[in-house]
Amino acid sequence: MFSKKSNDIPENPSDESQNTYSEPVTEVAAEPDQSYGYENNANRANPIKPSIISEGFExxxxxxxxxxxxxxxxIKGKVTAKSVLIDSSGLVEGExxxxxxxxxxxxxxDxxxxxxxxxxxxxxDGSVSYDSVHIQRGGKIKGHFIKK
Structure with missing residues (x-):
């Protein structure tokens, strides 16, 4: 991973009067620490981390x-995101x-x-427009279903 190049290597290592010169390391390869849920983190310069609306925040x-x-x-208003997870304490009032x-x-x-x-x-409680839907036993939807 690290390389060290030496131009002038003393022929006699016991001769302390000779100076040794080493070129600085110019290339270092590092591996990413975490993938943040992405399979190939190398293709994403800046992975998008989740945005969190914490409990107690409105x-x-x-x-x-x-x-x-x-x-x-x-959240009271309009929500647009790639993926949305509404936890058990979460509430969205709006679209x-x-x-x-x-x-x-x-x-x-809606x-x-x-x-x-x-x-x-x-x-x-509202209309749902969807391509696919999965409702676990006990889940409640009051409104219209509109298949895309």
Missing amino acids: FVGTITSEGVLNISGV LFSDQVMVKGKVLG INCQELNIGPLAEV
């Missing part, structure tokens, strides 16, 4: 994320647009997504 307005949005708090949605908490509003997963204690 956000009012429009929130947009290019990656994963993990909601344990409350939700995403490729993948996992609801373990509550959504009061959901527009490709893939929807409803957990056993989840509640959704």
Whole structure:
């Protein structure tokens, strides 16, 4: 991994009067520490880390994320993200647009997504537009289903 080049190597190592010169290391290869869930981290210069709305936090307005949005708090407004996880303590009041949605908490509003997963204690009150849906036993949806 590290290389050291030496131009002038003394012929007699016991001769202390000769100076030794080493060129500085010009190339070092390092491996990434973590992949952050991506299979090939080398192809991603800056992996997108999840955005987190923590329990006890309330956000009012429009929130947009290019990656994963993990909601344990409350969002009142419009949510747009690549992937959304609403934890059991999470609540979204408003519109939700995403490729993948996992609801373990509550959504009061419309959901527009490709893939929807409803957990056993989840509640959704609003229209759902989807490509695929999975509802675990105990999950509740009150509203219209619209298959894309």
